[in-house]
Amino acid sequence: MTAHESNERHSRRLGTNESAVRRRSAGQHTVRRHNLALVLGEVAGPQPLSRAGVAARTGLTRGTVSSLVEELIGAGLVSELAAARGGPGRPASPLQLDPRGPAGLGLEVGVDAVGACVVDLTGTVRAQRTARSDHRDDAPDAGLATVAALAREVVAQARLPIAGATVALPGVVTADGVLERAPNLPRWVDVAVGEALRSRLGGLPVRPGNEADLAALAERWAGGPPDAVVVSGGIGVGAGVLLDGTLFAGAGGRAGEIGHVVVEPDGRACHCGGRGCLETVAGLEALLDRANAPDLDALVATHPDAVRAAGRALGIALAGAVHLLDVPAVVLGGAYPRCGPLLLDAVRAELDARVFSRSRVDVRFSTLGPDAALRGAATTVVQEVLADPGAVLAGNGVGAAGTSL
Ligand SMILES: [Zn+2]
DSSP, X not given: OOHHHHXXXXXXXXXXXXXXXXXXXXXXXXXXXXXXXXXXXXXXXXXXXXXXXXXXXXXXXXXXXXHHHHHHHHTTSEEEOOOOOSSSSSOOOOEEEOTTSOEEEEEEEOSSEEEEEEEOTTSOEEEEEEEEOOOSSSOHHHHHHHHHHHHHHHHHHHTSOXXXXXXXXXXXXXXXXXXXXOTTOTTOEEEOHHHHHHHHTTTOOEEEEXXXXXXXXXXXXXXXXXXXXXXXXXXXXXXXXXETTEEEOOSSSOTTOGGGSBXXXXXXXXXXXXXXXXXXXXXXXXXXXXXXOSSHHHHHHHOHHHHHHHHHHHHHHHHXXXXXXXXXXXXXXXXXXXXHHHHHHHHHHHHHHHOOSSSOOEEEEOSSOTTHHHHXXXXXXXXXXXXXXXXXXXXOSSSOSOBOO
């Protein structure tokens, strides 16, 4: 519930003249908050705009725009560049997002790695660290301590106020932010990861998200297709489902768990408790194990049949996803781009053979690299700041926008 809805409900309960006063005040507050976001949205756009330019595009008066811009400058969200000289009339000073403003902290706890990065308001990565850290045999505390230490390092390096953090996790994250289950991390069951990290990071708000979901959002923000299944291939295999440009997480956060779609009914046992899941064929370790290859490069160079088999299994699972969701595009990310055209061709061939429709499914590799989820995690925080700068001004947004760890 938003503050406005809360006020509205409260007012309705009062049922007095006082309620009308409260409603009017809440309405004015909402309009101002909306206008702050509107102005910041224009400043964040591709075209450099002055105050007058923002007024022209938003339909707000110059006076209103100036007052809102002053607030945004005061909050460290916007800066005004020196006026451009040379043209006729009064020189205009272009506005820009302030790269010194509140930044997003992205964190990731993977099956065998951790990562942390800081992305500033303009979308630039200002600090990033990743490290090997295997969590399969450990209780959550060890992994949480490792990622918190990495978080403090990147925040110290970036020297920016941090608005909040999102942590990417390799499992099902419920709507209330609990990591319900991660098949490859057997001891991480029903873990309130956000709360646990918040207390380790000086009260900074930390929101957990599914790794593949955050990678899918990163794909979308990088200009990827609005309707797609974005697969993230690693030890585990997950996917983010984008429908009409929006992430579809499902009722319980399970949407996109494509790694546990069955591709071999009598196949190998999976860590999830099932059998013959996609992950047991096309997961990175399963793939290396089946081919007895030491690493992915060796596998691609010397075991083309194993890569093709993984591609076929992916294609079978993805054909099911396409028939269920009618998405026109599939993006293969994580470690999959390193498998090269052998994998891509096998997935395409399987989809062509199995999906009955005139239009071909567009299958492509992600170009974001293995850090897509980490970057996506940090960018979710930046996107929230841009969508509701009023929350930062009020000091109760995604973060206090000044947190030092
Ligand atoms: Zn499974």
